[in-house]
Amino acid sequence: MPIYLDYQATTPIDPRVRRAMLPYLEEKFGNPHSDGHVFGWEASDAVKSARAKVAELINADDDEVVFTSGATESCNLAIRGLVKADTESRNRIVTVATEHPAVLETVKDLQRSRFDTVILPVERDGLVNLSVLKDALDDKTLIVSVMAANNEIGVIQPIEKIAEICHSVGAIFHTDATQAVGRIDVDVENWGVDLLSMSAHKVYGPKGIGALYIRSGVKVDPIITGGMQEFGLRSGTVPTALVVGFGEACELANYEFANDARRIDSLTKQLYCCLEKRFPNLQLFGHTEKRIAGNLNVGLLGLSAQYIVKKVSNRIAISTGSACSSAIYEPSRVLIALGYSREVAETGIRISLGRFTTSQEIETASVVLSELNDTV
Known part of the structure; x- marks a missing residue:
């Protein structure tokens, strides 16, 4: 090879992550939403423990972490979910030309409806010009989305400063931190972000599972409806084994x-x-x-x-x-x-x-x- x-x-799955997942692919196969027997209880406990590990890695509260199928869904939930929940008639969405398609294509799609979308250029080194960003924002700006670390060139944006600029006009700030989590210190409190997307398979965990951090008090509506799992924000049976793997991967990243x-x-x-x-x-x-x-x-x-x-x-x-x-x-x-x-x-x-x-x-x-x- x-x-x-x-x-x-x-990233390849870390062997320790694989070992943590195996019981939930075999004898501990219960549905975490089945609350009438031990199979459901042990699965539910495993999901709860994993959620705490993911939250700890980014310095969030457990109930601020919503599991998704991956970062693409997380980005969609962040942007589309915020749009659905908006009651202030803000109609401007701002992002950056070097964003992942999960953000860019979502923003372009929303442009077809009532939204004024702004796609900002970057400097030659890949960094956002903060003055240009500031000039693009006004009191009609609903959300700004800027990737923490770029998926192609690896450039790390000044997330704290961007968050301050966004909040100065009352805008919500989302960052796609898929390439940052597990590689740099990601702290949602220090960064001041409102929404943060992440994915397990970029941090030595399994594919098919990710998460969206939603700061307490930020209103997001679901874009997938059904059984109202994940605090009513993401319907569908939570895949226990994948979640356990994600949690283990985050715990390892936290220490290593x-x-x-x-x-x-x-x-x-x-x-x-x-x-x-x-x-x-x-x-x-x-x-x-x-x-x-x-x-x-x-x-x-x-x-x-x-x-x-x-x-x-x-x-x-x-x-x-x-x-x-x-x-x-x-x-x-x-x-x-x-x-x-x-x-x-x-x-x-x-x-x-x-x-x-x-x-x-x-x-x-x-x-x-x-x-x-x-x-x-």
């Missing part, structure tokens, strides 16, 4: 992310230094320092990303950008939003390291990628 260096697309980040950052710098020596025209996309550990989005100018990814696919697994929108190849819209030409954007490859990446793997990856120098 090739070396896996696509941790921003998804700082050490993980230091080790991963060191390996990332090791790989980047090697590439920089081998490719004099190497282009690093995004802010050089304000980015999550483990992200390298680089262009080997003269080589298309598609060519590189295919050429090395038998030995290392990397990507051309977001795995969520890569069925049809196009130059990265994120790199285009940074102001790069189509030609340069077509060279961008995303290399992302994680918890299980080893120094030996980075040495091998360096050799494999360096061999591309002969084809430039």
Whole structure:
């Protein structure tokens, strides 16, 4: 198997997470909403415990965490749910050009109704210009959505400052923190966010489960109706095993992310230094320092990303950008939003390291990628 260096697309399940999940896939199979027998009670207790672990990781209260099927649903619930609940007739929605499609496509869809939507540009380094943001907001702004850490270039936005600007006009602030949770310190109180989306499979948990943090007092209406589970905000039977896995993954992240980040950052710098020596025209996309550990989005100018990814696919697994929108190849819209030409954007490859990446793997990856120098 090739070396896996696509941790921003998804992470492998940590073996400890898998072990925690197994009983709830086998003998502890009860429905957590069945309150008349022990099978339901033990499942319900497991969900309650997992919810507490997720909440603890982001410094939230347990009842502020709503389980969903993943970050895409969380983003939709945050934005569409707030729109449904709005009684103040605010009609402006503001977001950023480098957001994940889960946000951008939702905002564009709402533009077809009564909403005035604003999609802000970013600076060359991927950061939001706070003055531009401030000028875009008024007393008609309902919600602002800005990703905490970008899924392609790893850039970390100044979330606290953005929250302050939003609240100065009475707007609700949502952040898609899918790439941030488990990689940096995410604290909803310090950040001042009102809504926060996250997903288990980006933090060494299972696919198919995520959560939306909803600050107490923020009114959101459900977008999926039925049995009124999850505080009436997300109907459907809560998948106990997935929730348990999510909780275990969050508990592990709570204790290990700082050490993980230091080790991963060191390996990332090791790989980047090697590439920089081998490719004099190497282009690093995004802010050089304000980015999550483990992200390298680089262009080997003269080589298309598609060519590189295919050429090395038998030995290392990397990507051309977001795995969520890569069925049809196009130059990265994120790199285009940074102001790069189509030609340069077509060279961008995303290399992302994680918890299980080893120094030996980075040495091998360096050799494999360096061999591309002969084809430039």
